[in-house]
Amino acid sequence: MAATPNAVQRLNTLAGDGVQRVYALAMNTLGLFMEPAQKLVGVRRMAYLFVLPNLLVFAIFILFPMLLNVYYAMTEGGNLYPQDRPFVGAANFERLYTCTDYGDPNTCLEDRFWRAARNTGVFVFFQVSGMVIISLITSMVLNRKIVARGFFRSVYFYPVLLSPVVVALIWKWILQRDGVLNAILVAVGLDPVNFMLDGTWAMTWVILVSIWAHMGFYTLILLAGLQSIPAELYDAGAIDGTSTMQAFRHITLPLLMPTMMVVLVLSLIRAVQMFDEVFVLTGGGPGSATMLMVQYIYMTGFGTQNPRFGMAAAASVTLGAVLLVATLLQLRVGRGSERHLA
Amino acid sequence: MTAVGRFLTRRQNDGRQGARRWTVADVLTYGYLIAGVLIMFGPVAWLVLSSFKTQANLLEFPPTLLPLAQETAEVDGYPDPLPLYDVAFEDGTVVRLAQVRRVGLQAQMVDPADPGEIVRVTIDQRTPVRVLRLATENYTESFSRFNFATYLRNSVIVTVGATLITLIINSMAAFALSKYRFRGRNAIFLVIIATLMIPISVILVPVYLVITQVGWINSLWGVIIPGAATPTGVFLLRQYMLTIPDELLDSGRIDGASEWRIYWQIVLPLAAPALAVLAIFSVMWRWNDFLWPLIVLTRSEFFTLQVGLNAFQGELNVQWHYVLAMTVLTLLPITVVFSLLQRFITTGIASSGVKG
Known part of the structure; x- marks a missing residue:
């Protein structure tokens, strides 16, 4: 041995x-x-050689397409090549934004876009707030003196590594009409529910499943934030007779704020971009009850017999603008996060 | 009595170390953690259990917890194995018989030990004899349609190739942006920061055009290269390299090292923690990448595991026994890697606080 x-x-x-x-x-x-x-x-010009490979890939596959995307948004038709596409100016955007009543997607010319926008709004609001709350609670539980912390930390993190297709199939199997969840409902005396045929239920599960899949990541970040709070602060508080709730409000929350902002912005941006899990789990259905923005772009540009690249590009320019605002927000709160990053 | 009670409590609180009493908070904590294990692992465990069930067993409602299959017996005079049933007769005796065929509400049974005589019983007299059996044929039979080896190879090529390329070009750019003063440095850094959060899904159409022009449709390069210049990676590495003192670089220069040698022999080893974090992220992003490979790869010999699994489940919508088995196979590699490296991965991510 x-x-x-x-x-x-x-x-x-x-x-x-x-x-x-x-x-x-x-x-x-x-x-x-x-x-x-x-x-x-x-020596001095070597810097250009060092940035060159990254810059080339960046320019060809990110920067140039971003500019081209704006041009696509101003042309129409199913041709992929820009020179074959008739220029229509702002027509795509006009069509995209035309509604008689903005509260009702049915009155919009591009009703699916507005439905996707509304679904994305609902999804982002509930998913992000649920994610932040659950991750915060979990990280605080993991931060207590517990046995096998490493094991429990890994348990919550494990689903983060599963691919979206696998996550969706796992839950599709659980949630289906004859699935185990309905069996449990029947066993406790409730009526079975056909979750995937009811718009509200489908959206609820889409939100819960995506929280399940990603909460471990944010929990880890928050846990790191919690562990960076000096224990002496709590000891001092205990000597002064501070209650647990007071310690949470006056020590934990303020000192955790920078980390919370990172988690909030990151999960916000990811939620706006959500596609894979929902696409495989519900396909956007029933009807278009769970169709999110990126899926609308994918369906309009690629998942159809007659692709409307112009409309897809116009929608993605809109989404890009929303994300840019979120990014600026991230930079504004970046003071705290940059310290956290370094 | 109260004195005794106080005495006991005091001993529990102030006595030997580790003899702490359980508080309400402790109970809540462990309750939460155990519920967490059930919720996080339960669905995966259910998937694995289900993947070993036969098609008939999967269609049952309510489902059985363990994979059960009906026991069969070889009976003389019958070419195929016959399913076994326990048959209850009116006199109260229960006999284990094999079913030859079923006609309406009647079943024709034989005694496996004495196959000459056929017994007719009504079907509600019999209950199937079931044993725990792993339906491994779910796995073996799927292989003809789900080319696991090919998909796995493609996924590994994409993940490893993209991660290596990302690490090299991102670190080179971060090195230049953190250690040199040159015209355009701030402009480049600003553009990278501005696109930090713009995902490829926002620019699907034009990137598709570029890939078509380069001829990378149905090529793994078309999946690997577009995402290689990650703004997140450049940002993360630059922030880390800023903390490396310039004096180290200067002393290298005095010893006559070239800039390239300074980069790979001094700066990269010192930036190893940040490189490790980026490597973890890159592997996670690339292994799980779905939308972009779905658009670029249309021929099945180039499918990655995610795209292959999606196509497989679309094709066999109702054949859950195959889909579940292949889902288990798809989650196996990442589970093995995670269980080996979990401490490294979780602490690495916790120290970075960023994901694009």
């Missing part, structure tokens, strides 16, 4: 050596290009 740790250690060193060798080989190979380049351009 004594030989085993040695063997493991030797294996580790061997593996470490291997990784180091591969790393050095790869970097030296890239150096065959970068080192002569330095002689050519000088």
Whole structure:
């Protein structure tokens, strides 16, 4: 038995050596290009060479498409190539925003867009508030002196790693008409519910499932925030006779605020972008009761026989504007988060 | 009595270490945690249990907890194994018989030990004999339509390739943005910050056009490259590299090291914690990526696991026994990796506080 740790250690060193060798080989190979380049351009201009690969990919696949997207939004038809697309100015946006009554999606020309917008609003509001509250409670429970904290922390985090398709299928199986949840309902004397055929139920479960899938991530961030609060503050409070509730209100909440803002903004942005889980779980149904904004863009541009790229682009420009506002919000509260990041 | 009570309580509170009494808060805490384990693991456990049930067992309502299958017996004179039933006769005796066939409300049964004589019983006299059996055929039979090995290979190529490329180009850019003064530095950094939160789903149509022009439709490159220049990664690494003292770089320069050598031999090893966090994020993003691969990959030999599983479940909408088995297979790799690296992953993410 004594030989085993040695063997493991030797294996580790061997593996470490291997990784180091591969790393050095790869970097030296890239150096065959970068080192002569330095002689050519000088030390100071090397900075441009270092940003170049990232900048190229960024420009071609993010920046240029963003600009092109605005042009797409001002053209119409099913042709993918910009030169084949007739320019229509703001017509797509006009069509997108035309409603006789903004409270009722049925009166809008693009009724599915407005339904998706409303669904996204409902989804974001309930999902984000539910997520923040549940993550906060969970992180506070995990921050107590408990046995096997590492295990419980991992339990809550595990679903974060599951892919959205897997998450959706797990819950589709549980929630289906003859599923285990209905069996439990029947067992306690309630009527079974066809969750996926009722708009309100479907939206409720879409929200709950996405909280289930992502809460572990935010719990971890909040837990880190809680653990960075010095214990002396609570000790001092205890000496002064502070109650648990008072300690929570006057010590925990204020000091956790920067972390809370990070969690709030991150979960907000993710919620606005939600697509995968909902798409596989409900397909946007019943009807369009759970169709969210990104799914509308996908369906309009790709999930149909006659794609309307212009309309999809106009909708995504709108969504992009909303996200930009959220990002600016993130930068405004960034004071706290940047300290947290560093 | 009260004195005795006080004495006992005092001993519990102030006595040996660890003999603390359970408070209401403790009970609530562990109640919450145990409920959490049930809610977080329960659905996955139910999926795994269900994936081993036969199609008939899956269709039952209410469902059985464990995968049960009807026991069968080989009977002389019958080519296929016959299902076994316990038959209750009017005189109160219960006999285990095999069913030959069912005609309306009547069933023809034989005694497996004495197959010559056929007994006719009404069907409500018999109850099926069931045993715990794992329906592994759910897995083996799916393989003809769900090409797990191919999808897994594609997913691994995409995840590993994209993560390596992301780490290299993001760290190079972060190195330049944090350690050099050059014209355009602030502009580049600002543009990256501005797009920090813009996901690819917002610019689907034009990125699709670019990919078509480059010829990357149905190519794993089309999945790997567009997301490689993550603004999140550049931001995270730049913030970390700012904390590395410039003097270290200068001493390297005095020793005659090239800028490239300073980058990979001094800065990258020092930025290892931030690189590890970015690597975890990148693996999570890429392994779970769905919408973009769904658009780029239309031929099944290029499907990643997520796209393949989605196509498989769409094709076999009602054949849950196959879908569940393949879902379990899809969650297996990430579960294994997580159980090996869970401490590393959870502490890594907790220390970063960011996800794009």
